Amino acid sequence: MGNFIKKLFVVLLLALVQTAVCNADSFKGKIVNAETGEILVGATIRSEINPQPGWSIQTSSETDSTGCFILDTSSEGRIMFTFSMIGYKNSRKVDYAYGPEVKDTTDFGVIKLQPTALMLKEVEVTAKVPRITMSGDTIVFNPEAFKLKEGARLDELIKKLPGVERRDGKLYWNNKPIRMMMNGKDLFGGDQIIGQLPAEVANKLKLYDRKSELARHTGNDDGEEDQVLDIQVKPGFLDKWYGDVKAQYQTKKRYMFEGNARKLSDHDPQMLYLQANNANRYVDKTMNSTMNSNIDGDGKSQYGSYNYQHNWHTKGTSQYSNNRFDISANLGHYDGWNTIGKSTETFFPNKEHTFAVSENYHYKHNFKPHMEARLFAYTDSVNTISVTAKASYEKSRKTNEDKGASYGYEPNKFEYHSLNAALAAKPGDALYERLITRNRNYQSSEQQDRNLYVEYAWEHFIGKSGSFSLKGYTQISGNNEDTHNNRDLEYLREKRSETVWQFYSRDNKELTTKLGATFEHWLGKKVYVNITDNVKYSRTNTTRDFFTDNNKQNVVDGTPTTLDPNNTMSNLMHTWTNQLTLKSTITPVKALMIMPKFSWNVNREKSDYRYGQLDTTAVRTSQTYEPSIFLKWKMSRVRNMDLSFAYNTTVPELVSTFGYRNTVDPLYIYTGNPMLRNSHSHTTTYNYHRMWLRKQIVLGLSASYNKDINPIATLYSYDSSTGVYESKPMNVKGGDMLTFGLNYDQGIGVYFRLMNKFALETAKSYGFLTIVDNNDPNAVPELNLQKRLGINENFEFSYEAEKVQLTLFNRLEWNRYRYDDASYNTNPLYNSVGINATLRLSPFQVFMQLSDDFRSGYATSAMNGHKLVSWASVSYSFCKNKCQLSLFVDDIFNKDIMYDSEYSAYQRSESSANYIHHYANLSFTYRFDAKAKKK
Incomplete structure (x- = not known):
């Protein structure tokens, strides 16, 4: 009986093996005489695969009467084929088998064996390492x-x-x-x-x-x-230091010094960074993130940081996350400045339009030290604690200079003018007759921010069924600001002008604390439940003393002395929030996850608010509900998709629902709106991902739909006699947006790569057309429908060899805006087509990029047309590649300009900003990379 059971088990095992083979990878081909082309019957094909280190699987087959063969494998790993026949040289090919879930067939084509009198004298090996392989789900x-x-x-x-x-x-x-x-x-x-x-x-x-x-x-x-x-x-390569030291000179009279040092370690990694430059770069390196960006259009900075981490394991927890303690200290300083020019067209319903031009120069000085410490540790195998503490101080000094002018015109008859021309226009000039207002404003301010943040958590794992945790944080922050304004205003239609001196001192103190409990539990193997309740309390106290004078005799050392009761404000806000969240993960089958979630938020706010003549105490209790669901389907190791839906509710800020009136800027007045309602939105997204490993193709498809309900927009009221705008928030009719995306990436052979990222968006939104000279509080403003069709594409085709790399690229951004009034329609287009090339002739490396940047459809004529943009670099490496000398030239033809644009249902604006370009820099870099010890 025992022998019978053993035999039955062997038969079943063989059956399973046969089934697996039928579903496995297949390799086929045809073997012929290399000199005569004669088919070789009975040639031997042997394969050897190493699915895991230390052992291998070997199989063999023979060619049939047509010289063809087919060989299957159900294992995954590097596979070597040997083709042999008596009287012929052996031939070998190396490929990769992807296991039972990938059922592709590889065709080796015709394999030619060279006849020889001596067997196995020479061996031909053809090997190609694939870019992507799979190991289980990795x-x-x-x-x-x-x-x-x-x-x-x-x-x-x-x-x-x-x-x-x-x-x-x-x-x-x-x-x-x-x-x-x-x-x-x-x-x-x-x-x-x-x-x-x-x-x-x-x-x-x-x-x-x-x-x-x-x-x-x-x-x-x-x-x-x-x-x-x-x-x-x-x-x-572990437990060694890596890094570099860099010195750079850039035209004209710009410099950068930078030093990086990093110890690569599993147990005690460290990082040290120092830099100083006046080339408009600010780099902030901490233990968990790095920022590297322009300061502004121009700037200079100094920065230094030291970061340390210690990793260890508590006994019995090596299969979980490692314990770690981090500490970081950094000190940064920067000065940044820029000039931005802007033009804005405002849409009116069948009325006179306005066109505004402005220029802003700003400067900011910033000093910011920061310290942070973090701890995560298992106290034993089922309990973890984590603590994060952050302390920061920031002091900044800012100045702003604004110049602007606005004027009216009849649609389709407008000729654009420069800001300087508008400011210089005099009575009798044609441009002066169209001007409505002119203004100059100088602002300076000093500000200090202090912040202390502590976060803490304890989690207890309950066997194999779930966990219980307590989490919370406390934050204390303070901010104070002193600001001076000096405004010169001209109301040309009223033929009057005035100078206004303003000063305000603002102080803000805030305390926020939060504590929450979470219970996670598995109901069997297929249902997971998470219940979380968070309670948060915050207290914010903001005060602002405001002084305004129109008479210079009341101004002492540039500071007005007359209290402005209309813009003096204070607000003491208490907020209690309770958020209850219930979420689950349901796994009906291994490949499918269904993850519903529901949040119930109760928010109680109390505000003692005073702004000018408004003095009120308000209490508001709001409840919001936010359901969502996420479905994840992993069809195979190379194919997956997900689908999600989320519904959100946004409660307007309590202060925005007060009837305050902010006249700090006499040309742009802001008011609250007691009639504001909640806004809602829901979003549905779909993502599909597919890989063809043997062909080295990665494909991603995405689609999303977003619907807005009662969104908040801005309603402008315009006084044509003074040129003053008054704005307030209001709910508008909801719009929607549909987005489709396609990402395609393919490695073609060893040297070529094709990549394309495409996105298509269609959107509909509403905004209020500006109300003109209408003092009727019951007037219903007109809605303007904006329809947008947008296309974005990023295409690259590259050739990558050892010494030469070439990339052809095209980057497209196109939008089609349509409105109820066709005179507002526009089709802005940006397209950049070009090539970049890298040539490596050791010890030299040369790089160059050339592109034609084309814009059309913009109201600012300087933005339109073709611009030839190019930059290049050459580098020389020496001292065994530890040292590098590089010359870089940016924007060789001095054509690049930084532009920005914004389109809404009631306004269109375009701007340009200064930034550093068209320069050359020479840099020297020394790298101290560690090397592995030779055995």
């Missing part, structure tokens, strides 16, 4: 498959990974943010730190979904996960 990127220059940084490698992109300073894959890790631990220093590390340290880069701490305790997937890009470091 996507593995192979660094050796990407062409990189010697000494390349990790960020250069990551930029080449199929499907990976950087948006707004963050890395994304499949439209989802990436959490950077190294050897399974969070990358100390954040995403930007990868620019310091050499690409050589990476053995593999793994992309996977990291389960939540609860999921790893219970063994059940609760759907809470991070998309991780995990850098696997090669042996011998």
Whole structure:
């Protein structure tokens, strides 16, 4: 009986193996004589695959009467084929098998064996390492498959990974943010730190979904996960220092000095950063993030930081997140300044239009020290504690100079004029007769901000069933500001002018504290439930003393002395909030997750508010409900999709519902609106992701629909005799937006890559046309419908070889705006087509980019037309690539201009800003990269 059971088990096992083989990868081809083309019958094909280190699987087959063969494998891994026959040289090919879930067939085509008198004398090996492979549910990127220059940084490698992109300073894959890790631990220093590390340290880069701490305790997937890009470091590269020192001179008389040092370690990583420059760069490097941006149009800065982390494990918790203690201290200072020119057209209903031109010069001095400490630790195998403490101080000094003019015109008969011409116009000039107002304003202010923030949490894991946690934070902040305004105003239609001196002192103090409890529990293996209740209290006290004078005799040392009761204000606000959230994860089958969520928010606000003549105490209690649902379907390792729906309610700020009247700027008056109502919106999104591993294709599809209900817009009232605008918030008819996106990325062979990111948007929104000379409080303003069709595309086709890299690109932004009144219609277009090229002739590297930037459809004529934009660099590496000397030239033809535009249902504005361009810089960099010890 025992032998019978054993035989039955063997038969069933063989059946399962046969079933797996039928569904496995297939490799086929035809073997012929290389010299005569004669088919070779009975030639032997042997395969060897290594699915795991230390063991291999071997299979064999023979060609049939037509010289053809087919060989299947159900395992995953690097596979080597040997083709042999007596009297012929062996031939070998290396490929990759992707396991039972990928059922593609690889056709080797015709394999030619060379006849020889000596068997196995020579061996031909053809090997191609794929960019992407799979290991279970983990996507593995192979660094050796990407062409990189010697000494390349990790960020250069990551930029080449199929499907990976950087948006707004963050890395994304499949439209989802990436959490950077190294050897399974969070990358100390954040995403930007990868620019310091050499690409050589990476053995593999793994992309996977990291389960939540609860999921790893219970063994059940609760759907809470991070998309991780995990850098696997090669042996011998840890516990060593990496970094660089850089010195740069830039025309005219600009400099930059920078020093980076980073210790790469699993246990005690450290980071030190210092910089000083007057080239308009501000770099802020802390233990978990990095900011690298322009200060303004121009600027200078100094910054330094030191960051340290210690990692360890409590006994019995090595399978969970590591314990860690972080501390960071940094000190930053910058000065920034810029000049911005702006033109604004305001739409009226069948009335005179206005066109305003303005220029703003601003300067800001900022000084900001900051300290932060964080702790996360397991006290034992089922309890964790975490504490975060932040303390910061910021002192800033700002100045603003504004010049502006507004004038009217008849539609389709307007000729644009410069601001200087409008300010210089005199009585009798044709332009002067059209002018409504002119103004000059000088503002200076000093401000101090102080902030202390402490966050704390305790979590207890209840066996395999769930957890209970307490979390909270306390924040204390203070702000004070002193501001001087000096305004010169001309009301040309009324033929009068005035000078106004203003001063106000504002003080703000705030205390916020929050405490919440969460209970998570698994009901069996398929249903997870999370119940959270958060209680928050905040107290805010804001006061502002305001002084205004029109008579210079009352101004002492530039400060007015007459109290302005109309703009003096105070507000003492108490807010109690309770948020109850219920969410669940339901897993009817392994591949499908359904995640509903419902939040109930109760908010009670009390305000003692005084603004001018308004003195009131208001109490408001509001309740909002926010349901949502998220469906995630992982059809296979290479194909997944998700669908979500969320409904949100926005309660207007309590102060905006008061009937206050702000006349600080006499030309632009702001008022509250007691009739404001809640706004609502709901959003539905769909994402589909697919990979064809053998063809190295990554495809992403996305679609979303957003509906706004009672959104808040701005209603302008205009006095044609004074040129004064008065605005207040009001609810308008809701609009909607539909978005479709397509991301395609393909590696074509070893050297070519095709990438295209396409987005199509169609939107509808409403806004109020400006009310003109209407004092009737019951007047119903006219709505103006705006319809927008937008297309964005980013196309690249590149060739990447060892010494040459070429990329053809096209970047398109086009919008079609349509209104009820066709005279407002416009079609702004921006398109940049060009090429960039890199030539590596060691020790030199040359780079150049040339593009034709074309704009059309803008009201500002200087924005339209073709502009040839180009920049280039050449670098020389020496001292075994540790040193590099580089020359960079920006905007060679001096054509680039920074433009911006904004379109609404009631207004159209276009602006240009100064910034540093058309320069040359010479830089020297020394890198001290560690090297692995040779065995």
